[in-house]
Amino acid sequence: MQKKQLLKLFSCLLCVVLIAAMALTATGCKRNKTNTEAPRATVDEDGISSENVLGTGETKFFFSVIDTEGKETIFEIHTNKKIVGEALEELNLISGEVGDYGLYVKTVNGITVDYDKDGKYWAFYIGGEYAVTGVDSTEITAGSTYTFKAE
Numbered sequence: 812m813q814k815k816q817l818l819k820l821f822s823c824l825l826c827v828v829l830i831a832a833m834a835l836t837a838t839g840c841k842r843n844k845t846n847t848e849a850p851r852a853t854v855d856e857d858g859i860s861s862e863n864v865l866g867t868g869e870t871k872f873f874f875s876v877i878d879t880e881g882k883e884t885i886f887e888i889h890t891n892k893k894i895v896g897e898a899l900e901e902l903n904l905i906s907g908e909v910g911d912y913g914l915y916v917k918t919v920n921g922i923t924v925d926y927d928k929d930g931k932y933w934a935f936y937i938g939g940e941y942a943v944t945g946v947d948s949t950e951i952t953a954g955s956t957y958t959f960k961a962e
Contacts, residue, residue, distance in 0.1 A: 859887045865902050866890045870953050874899065876920045877960040879931060884920060895957050896947035905946065905959070913945040919959040934962045 859873075863884065868891035876884045890898040896914055899905040907916040916933045917925055924931040935942040936958040937949065949957070
């Protein structure tokens, strides 16, 4: 009989220890929880991330890049240049080859597309309209948005 009581006591004690261990483990998990949310960059009144404000100068315009997957990145550009292409080249946002019709842009914001290789090219837009001038001959209008879209 004493053996049965000792087994009951031991079982109860074991249950208490297991419950205490589970409680401590659950509490420890809550304390060590890490923040998995990505850090947020500061955003100005135009909704532009502080890391996407580039250049120095009196004239401000916006530059939008829409990549091959449709992801858009918007930059706020500050410059004293008069031509869009000159301002973007100065900031290493565009590069390409000069041909008979002006600058043939192949790389925008580090992304290269080449019609001869992948059938895609960078289309230039001014204020949402397909441009009739090249980026290397388009004069900057303060506050305007210029876009390169992979098509």
